[in-house]
Amino acid sequence: MSGTYLAHIRVSFKPGVHDPESETIDRALNRLGFDQIASLTSGKFFDIQIQAESVGAARQLASNMCEKLLANPVIETYSVEIVD
Amino acid sequence: MSGTYLAHIRVSFKPGVHDPESETIDRALNRLGFDQIASLTSGKFFDIQIQAESVGAARQLASNMCEKLLANPVIETYSVEIVD
Structure with missing residues (x-):
């Protein structure tokens, strides 16, 4: 369902x-x-309100943000949880 | 029940x-x-394994850690969740 989803992102070593x-x-x-x-x-944590077509699309966008900017994939790991 | 509890602590402005x-x-x-x-x-988030007599005692210890060191109460707020 199209709407705004809250992504809880955690980034750590x-x-x-x-x-x-x-x-x-x-x-x-x-x-x-x-x-x-x-x-x-x-x-670090990031709470991001994302406008997306579905929960899955919001989760994918949040993961892309981690890969592109929020986490350093060489030394860091991240998790994404869509909470509403 | 005495044991080890995992406290999820979040500190933000x-x-x-x-x-x-x-x-x-x-x-x-x-x-x-x-x-x-x-x-x-x-x-910032902190995941702390705490040895305590009960869930309540673990939560109190985690809050004390925030007050004493992990958060700056003038400008920051914190939340504590005991997850197991």
């Missing part, structure tokens, strides 16, 4: 890629007394 | 706070031919 920012945040939380953390990863 | 990064990304996507974007916001 691929597993195995060194992520000093997450490591630093993890250590800083530990120093603040949060010793309950088993693991921590971080990344 | 409060409504009304100037966000030049999101504006720049929006314009760049437009220049690349993506003219279907009605709005775009962006921010």
Whole structure:
């Protein structure tokens, strides 16, 4: 159905890629007394309202945006979820 | 129930706070031919595995981490979701 869809996009480092920012945040939380953390990863999110003909078309557009600009495919992975 | 819970945390600018990064990304996507974007916001996410006594305790710990370190309460807002 044609309309506006909200895409939730998450971009983060691929597993195995060194992520000093997450490591630093993890250590800083530990120093603040949060010793309950088993693991921590971080990344960027984008909430994009997309005008499209269908949910599938919106998802495809969001994926294309990731491939072209939002993610660096060499070191980053992304996920797209259409929430409404 | 005591165990390890995964907290999905999202941190973004409060409504009304100037966000030049999101504006720049929006314009760049437009220049690349993506003219279907009605709005775009962006921010950081943190996925944290937390050892806690209950879902409620895990959520409270995650909120405390946001207040103490992950978010700047003057200009940023955060949300916490415990997903398992």
